[in-house]
Amino acid sequence: xxxxxxxxxxxxxxxxxxxxxxxxxxxxxxxxxxxxxxxxxxxxxxxxxxxxxxxxxxxxxxxxxxxxxxxxxxxxxxxxxxxxxxxxxxxxxxxxxxxxxxxxxxxxxxxxxxxxxxxxxxxxxxxxxxxxxxxxxxxxxxxxxxxxxxxxxxxxxxxxxxxxxxxxxxxxxxxxxxxxxxxxxxxxxxxxxxxxxxxxxxxxxxxxxxxxxxxxxxxxxxxxxxxxxxxxxxxxxxxxxxxxxxxxxxxxxxxxxxxxxxxxxxxxxxxxxxxxxxxxxxxxxxxxxxxxxxxxxxxxxxxxxxxxxxxxxxxxxxxxxxxxxxxxxxxxxxxxxxxxxxxxxxxxxxxxxxxxxxxxxxxxxxxxxxxxxxxxxxxxxxxxxxxxxxxxxxxxxxxxxxxxxxxxxxxxxxxxxxxxxxxxxxxxxxx
Ligand code: SF4
Numbered sequence: 001x002x003x004x005x006x007x008x009x010x011x012x013x014x015x016x017x018x019x020x021x022x023x024x025x026x027x028x029x030x031x032x033x034x035x036x037x038x039x040x041x042x043x044x045x046x047x048x049x050x051x052x053x054x055x056x057x058x059x060x061x062x063x064x065x066x067x068x069x070x071x072x073x074x075x076x077x078x079x080x081x082x083x084x085x086x087x088x089x090x091x092x093x094x095x096x097x098x099x100x101x102x103x104x105x106x107x108x109x110x111x112x113x114x115x116x117x118x119x120x121x122x123x124x125x126x127x128x129x130x131x132x133x134x135x136x137x138x139x140x141x142x143x144x145x146x147x148x149x150x151x152x153x154x155x156x157x158x159x160x161x162x163x164x165x166x167x168x169x170x171x172x173x174x175x176x177x178x179x180x181x182x183x184x185x186x187x188x189x190x191x192x193x194x195x196x197x198x199x200x201x202x203x204x205x206x207x208x209x210x211x212x213x214x215x216x217x218x219x220x221x222x223x224x225x226x227x228x229x230x231x232x233x234x235x236x237x238x239x240x241x242x243x244x245x246x247x248x249x250x251x252x253x254x255x256x257x258x259x260x261x262x263x264x265x266x267x268x269x270x271x272x273x274x275x276x277x278x279x280x281x282x283x284x285x286x287x288x289x290x291x292x293x294x295x296x297x298x299x300x301x302x303x304x305x306x307x308x309x310x311x312x313x314x315x316x317x318x319x320x321x322x323x324x325x326x327x328x329x330x331x332x333x334x335x336x337x338x339x340x341x342x343x344x345x346x347x348x349x350x351x352x353x354x355x356x357x358x359x360x361x362x363x364x365x366x367x368x369x370x371x372x373x374x375x376x377x378x379x380x381x382x383x384x385x386x387x388x389x390x391x392x393x394x395x396x397x398x399x400x401x402x403x404x405x406x407x408x409x410x411x412x413x414x415x416x417x418x419x420x421x422x423x424x425x426x427x428x429x430x431x
Contacts, residue, residue: 002219003041005259007034015041019054024363033057037252038288040261042093042117042221046156051115053092055263056290060362061318061353063090064119064292064326065346068097068106070336075101076109078338083110085339089346090389091327093159095119099128099186108155117158119223122149123204127190137190138197145203146210153218161265162211163187163225164204165247168195170228174240181231184268188227208251212258221261223292224248229268232300236270237278249285263290263324266317270296275313279320292324293317297332306332307341307348314349318356325349347390354389377417379406 006013012027016034019041020027033039039056055062065086067079079098086094093116098106103125111118126148130140152160166188174182183189191202204211215222228244230236248264255262264286266278275296282291296313297306310328318325329337329345337345357365368387375383381398388394398408407415 002216002259002261003034003043004037004256004261007031008259015043015052016054018052019059023054023059025058029058030054033059034261036288037256037262038290040159040221040263040290042119042158042261044153044156044158044218044220046154046218047111047118047158048156049112049115050117050158053117055092055292055324057288057323058362059323060365061322061356061360062092062324063346063349063353064093064095064324065089065091065342066095066097066326067110067337067342068095069100069103071100073100073336074098074106076106079106080109080113081339082337082342083114085342086346087114087116089343090350091116091346093117093119093324095121095161095326097121097124099124103128104151104155107152107157111156118156119159119161120152120157121161121187121225122152123163123187123190125152138194140194142203142207146207146214149211150214153214153220156218157220159221159223159263160215161187161223161225162204163191163227164202164208164211164251165224165244166191166195166202166227167205167244167247168201170240170243170247171195173243174228177239179230179232179238179240180234181269183227184231185225185227185229187225188229191227205247205251208254209258212255212260215255215260216258219261221263222255224251224262224264226265226268226294229266229294230270232269233271236267237274241267242281245282245285249287252286252289263292265326266291266293266322267296268294269300270298270313272298272313272316275316276320279317279322283321290323291317291321292326293322294326295328297328303333304330306330307345310345311348311352314352315355318353319359320356321360322356325353347393350389379408379415379417381408 012031016030020030067082096110126145127137130137228240295310297309298313302309306328314325327345327349329341331337331341372387385391385394401409403409
């Protein structure tokens with residue numbers, strides 16, 4: 001039985017129990033969320049060393065780190081290093097988006113080494129193998145696509161992105177709409193090419209029941225992809241994007257009826273004032289299914305600093321109810337991330353997720369900040385480092401310049417907190 005089926009029959013599984021303990025909430029809250037489809041626990045029956053993680057309503061906002069090779073760069077060794085950094089920095093899940101080298105070998109190595117839920121986008125492998133076999137992605141057969149999905153399922157992936165909502169109707173709408181950046185989703189682009197060349201419906205949509213059978217067998221969580229996501233602010237929240245979301249809403253219902261856990265992916269590039277609207281729209285159309293946003297990036301001009309544009313959007317999305325943030329690294333739009341990009345991307349997204357959690361009222365979020373405020377007031381530098389999202393960075397920056405007293409080198413002997421304490425006799429509250 002899947003986690004969803006267990007939850008529906010009233011059983012609290014060990015995975016639900018673990019998630020509840022980790023989040024500091026009642027196990028019944030987790031069971032109920034899974035049963036209602038507002039929480040997912042991506043946990044393949046074939047991922048041996050998995051530490052379960054819950055994503056959804058009432059839980060901490062989660063952060064995903066994308067790793068993986070490209071056709072230009074990467075090997076098992078480079079991806080293992082990125083995986084190590086992502087785990088060290090506190091990512092909650094990892095997606096292997098490999099499109100170069102031995103894709104299966106990289107994925108298997110990642111799953112074997114990763115205690116976090118692992119996600120993939122099987123259309124990448126299916127499309128690339130079609131090039132090897134038939135010299136064109138558009139010549140991929142439906143069976144080849146499902147063989148790739150099954151292979152990845154057997155390997156133990158916990159969630160897969162499937163762009164089921166990229167339908168012929170959505171493509172027609174995209175053409176009528178006219179966009180500046182057209183399509184920026186790789187999976188979406190592969191499928192659009194296939195649909196137009198073959199003049200057939202998206203196989204992931206047409207054979208959705210086949211997909212559900214595989215997902216149910218291994219308890220893989222479906223992540224309904226955002227193939228029509230805007231790649232520029234000018235294309236945000238347009239008719240093509242909304243059409244795909246409407247289809248996804250129907251597919252959420254069908255997945256849940258089949259006992260399959262499901263979440264929904266979202267934009268992309270969005271101006272600040274459209275983020276909350278997008279979250280509300282998704283929550284309403286998809287009946288509260290967890291929302292997994294890719295950024296969102298709040299401006300198109302942050303190249304080299306897109307971990308910041310993504311974190312600004314991610315914080316607003318999380319505060320508005322998004323459940324899961326896909327990190328953005330400084331390398332976004334420019335190249336394949338290296339381990340340092342992974343580190344910066346994970347930390348930036350974790351800041352965004354936590355900022356959202358304070359507004360959402362997630363258990364423990366406000367208390368964490370309160371502890372930091374007290375440590376600052378006490379000038380307790382080691383405690384501040386321990387409470388930081390990146391303790392190593394906190395220690396390094398504090399020790400960069402020597403100081404004469406107990407304050408930091410910013411104000412030195414004129415430390416405001418120290419002066420006020422001396423003048424007014426105010427001391428930090430106990431926490
Ligand atoms: S020296 Fe200035 S910046 Fe440093 S702790 Fe004191 S008030 Fe804060």
